[in-house]
Amino acid sequence: MHPAPSIIVFTVLSGLGFGLLTFLGLGIPTVFGGVAFGYFTVAYLLAVIGLASSAFHLGNPQRALKAFTQWRSSWLSREACLSVATLLVMGIYGAGLVFFNTKLSTLGLLGSLLSVATVFATSMIYGQLKTVPRWNSWTTPALFVTLSLAGGALLAGQIVFTLAFLVLAGLLQIVAWILGDGRFELAGSTQQTATGLGSIGTVRHFESPHTGTNYLLREMVHQVGRKHAQTLRAISLGLMVILPVVLLWLGVNYVTVGLAAISHIAGALASRWLFFAEAEHVVGLYYGKR
């Protein structure tokens, strides 16, 4: 799949934002007034910048409101609804903390659940797609949610949670990669099934429908070289998990936490880039791209 920067930024930043909101909603840490304002601003900025950047991906963003209508069946619609619901609920909860020094715990808990649900919904946009076997797995929501929580914990300054979720995310990431590498085969789509010509013999793509490119190829048939991917995996895992863990191990202060956050975000972006770039859409089979 084409690793569109807008979508990578969207999923990573909104994941962080909603992750932070999850913790804030649970009152971890419980903050009030200016401090709360600071935390909430960061969380909202991340979530909203993320959502806004996803709009760059739309052909007709002016009709974006229509995306709230199909929550009964569409994960994308659900994600839209959930994110707005989360932001509303957490807005009230946050307002209580910032302006009224009041902690509406039930609302906070609801907000936290909504935050996790939003990230889950985001992940299911990808996870539901049978056409992209690498994504079409439990690992996709598991990794999205854990990463969101790890990042959220880190931003919330929750070192223990951070370490726990980071390690979990790291493990899940490795599992996702390993399982992911075999998922295309497992899903069973081949050039033979795609064309139905397998009963005659081995199928090879001969001529493309056109000598140039098209939307499908640009959007769905992006392939990153294997060697390249391995290096990027290492870098991403290093930055996203290992380096932050090491930094926090060395000591917890503004510098290490700050560096850990930067490293984590960079690593998460790299991981997300790979999430797209390594994912193969079955349509590639029609173009002999596999």
Add this chain to the structure above:
Amino acid sequence: MTTLPASTEKKLGLVIDLDTCVGCHACVVSCKGWNTENYGAPLSDQDPYGADPSGTFLNRVHSYEVQPTEGPAQLIHFPKSCLHCDDAPCVTVCPTGASYKRVEDGIVLVNETDCIGCGLCAWACPYGAREMDQAAGVMKKCTLCVDRIYNENLPEEDRQPACVRTCPAGARHFGDLGDPDSDVSQLVAERGGMDLMPEQGTSPVNKYLPPRPKDTWEEVDILAPLLEPVAPEADGLLGWLDRTLGKVGGK
């Protein structure tokens, strides 16, 4: 309209004969022409006279080379447009309801005024049947020429998809695949019509007729007397003439 109808009154679709398609791209261009001028936004082209021309097409023709275990490789031309799946994943993923499957005939359509151009439906389609129009920012797909097949401004005989009407080889057939007695259903039954990527669980309405067996004369027994000589070699030309011409009038 993101949920799929439980069932549709008809299952209109195409049957494409891979034994007959010569790969001429006529259906591709006729589709482009009709749909540029009709349903929704025109099918645009980017850099049409430049280094990297590309544009929106609703129907495209691939070609594949198939190597059987015995005999020479074969070449198969392979047109592909939306298969109007019964379990269309492109519909259920759509956040706006722009994508829908019609109850009356099963045609899968995009209501362009609702489409935000998120592209998700194209991701959900295994067949590459949807293309986002770069100029209009809306999703385009085969409409099964819904604006032709019922169009009362067209003579009755023209109420069929543009690609079917134009196909010079007659490799494309249009009809109700929900009706087992329809011509298309019969054709599918006779010729073993197949689904593409059945493992994707989309239950496509469109069917493909597989190529008939080819190159069956490849392995010939050299010793088998296929054509009996008229005269023994030893008789020479005269013997041959004698016996050959002996047949004249006698037949």
Add this chain to the structure above:
Amino acid sequence: MTQPQLETSPKVSDEVRKTTCYMCACRCGINVHLKEGEDGKQRVSYIEGNKDHPVNRGVLCAKGSAGIMQVNAPSRLQSPMKRVGPRGSGEFEPIGWDEALDIAAGWLAPLREKAPEKLAFFTGRDQSQSFTSFFAQNFGTPNYAAHGGFCSVNMAAAGIYTMGGAFWEFGQPDWERTKLFMLFGVAEDHDSNPIKMGLGRLKERGAKVIGVNPIRTGYNAVADEWVGITPGTDGLFILALVHELLKAGKIDLDYLALRTNAPVLVNSDPNSPEYGLFLRDKAGKELVIDKRTGKPAAFDADGVEPDLGGTHRAKGITHRPIFHMLAERYLDPKYAPEAVAEQCGISAGRIRKIAAELARVAFDEAFEIEQEWTDFRGVTHKTMQGRPVSFHSMRGISAHANGFQTCRALHVLQILLGSVEVPGGFRFKPPYPKPATAHPKPHCKVTPGAPLDGPHLGFVHGPDDLALDANGNPARIDKAFTWENPMSAHGLMHMVISNAYAGDPYKIDTLFLYMANMSWNSSMNTGGVMKMLTDTDENGDYVIPRIIYSDAYSSEMVAYADLILPDATYLERHDCISLLDRPICEADAVADAIRWPVIEPDRDVRGFQTVLVQLGAKLGLPGFTNDDGSAKYEDYADYMVNHMRRPGVGPLAGFRGAGDEGGRGDINPDQLDAYIENGGFWMEHVPEEAMYYKPWNKAYQDWAVKMGFYDAPQPYLFQLYVEPMRKFQLAAEGHGDRQPPDHLRDQIKATMDPLPIWYETDQTGNEGYTVNALTQRPMAMYHSWGSQNAWLRQIHGHNPLYVPSKIWAENGFEEGDWAKVSSPHGAITVPVAHMAALNENTVWTWNAIGKRKGAWALEKDAPEATKGFLLNHLIHELLPPKGDGLRWSNSDPITGQAAWFDLKVKIEKVAAPDECLPKMGEQQSPVGTGPKALAWKVQ
């Protein structure tokens, strides 16, 4: 939620105008939908096939459907232009039509007065040859031809000399009845939609298709059996089939006796000056032995029953029937499957199997139609005998230097099976069949200030008909109808520039070209031709002094002209698809058609035929002026209606007289309206009784006379043995007064065999070049035109060289690699791609995709110019020098057909350059480049 309300009956268009497609020469009927545009003008909104039209019956190919992108292409020329920069640069100044016509007349008038032959007028893709040749004839130059010489004259000439008509678009299989169809060397052909429709019908009926082609794409991909033959060996393969059929006696003896010259008696005395010529009676009629009497009789005498076996001795000379000679030749073991298998790349078993299937279907699946008919000998037959095997073939066998004989061999095979002009077999489309003897002979007698003595092109019947001057030198610039290629019925357009440049046989002044991209894809040796067109003599003058060109678009050739006469597009002008040219008829019906301006041009352009009408009048040519010197025709439309070729016969055969006469009839001033009302065409069905056996069928012959195809019935025999060829051989053997030059004697003796032979084409100079290199037409592109079409160029924007598995592996090629491909003449460096369904010693590419930078209103970095290429750089119009100091053209020695497919190359992997080599420089675009985006909708 409810689903949206949908308007399922939107208005389709404001108006439909029916005319004829010209995205290629197939000439399908089209419905052009028009809508009012923003400016209130009618614009083309959609093009579809016309369901009533005989050619396409509603279907339309990719090119046809893309017509809207052609009539709106940014590459359309805008106005007449005169060259201001050096030739080839593409620098022009727009001028008006008055000036353009003044310039042209200013150049041409003096030539006509002194030396009309100094004008060479050659036309390419046009379909108005009866009109353009009429202009040339009136002008008085012998130097006129269309593109047939480099296209497929082998096919056309072999067909006409053998059976009075060819495949091409002059005949078609009996699609509805044939059960076994064999296709030789066809990728697309001019009968483009009809062949596809026919194949579709065969598939529907479960009939078998055999594709004989080194490359398995398109039609050959859907064939049930693929015969991946070694290029250039079809003749051998066909004669092996003949061998097998003869040996088994699986031939149609009745048919041979009654319908062909098999029983005709031939002088068999090697010492006679008439050795190999027919025995004729005083009236010149060929003689056969009449079975009823055992005596010689004229072949067409009433009730004669020709005997295939009888010989005849007269004046001490034995005359044998052709049938003997034929059997003797092809029963020879050298034509046995085993003997040819290796050379053809087809196993002996497979050849036998194919022969057996041909025999089985022709004879065991034979059927009869209950239809009485009377033959030319007055014998009435109760039924028509069907033989459901049919053949079609095109350039794959004709574009080789042994192509004429190969095409002949194929016709002989068809005839032996009795499958021509019979139900289930191959059928002619009226006005064919028409024997070679019913065609004109070539004319070349020049009289300054006066028309030529007759039509330029035609069919020679012996040395006397050659186009030689008093000294025996070639009369024509292309050396057509000379000893080098005596039966060059279509001229040799591919030799014009090269000969004009060399001043051989003489120098010319003005080269006038129409609709032919001669500086690019239609020339061999493209780089060389570009040099010839731009080279100057010692005075700094161009060696070819003047070039006038008519094109509708900014092609490569435009850059090489001094004066440009921009044509209107096919939807903006009148055209005449006439029975006098290449007809659009079907086997069941005679038909012709028009084009008419369904939209108005928005530029200062004129239909070229109208320009010729005006130029003809300006030059005072007799056919174009009245006695008082005034112009005879206002424009081409006027000519189409009012010109009379013969009494009652004009360019259009339909709606004559009061509008109800077809074929012959008076001028009808409302004729064009009648065509328009009828969908742009006219058609009349062949009477039931005349549907088959046309050459011998009284009912057909009478109908043909009534329709004006010819003036008296012309029944004839199929020519298994072509006597005129023997006459050339006799001359080469030293008989007669008109003698070939010595260096050509052996070639004539060897190649002009009156019974088909196969010979290996001249391989001198090809040592080390062992791989066959071919091109094929892509179905979605027409030569060079397609690239200016925004929709079509997305399908074919560049072309790889397809390489078979063996050569792919030998060179260690991988996807994305490039190769240097060289021939004895040059080298190109191009991208390669792998193909398994390909003859193991053949590489190929799509034809005419490569473009010169700056042409066709494309941007300079267009893939056509950077990754697209032509094989033409590797093909020379001359064979490699043999050291005898002579120029041997790369053509068939009989017809002069350009031998495009004889090309032999070698191939090696090289590092990818930034773009294809050789780089051909850049031309300035007189029309700029196209827009950056398109979203075409008339609203």
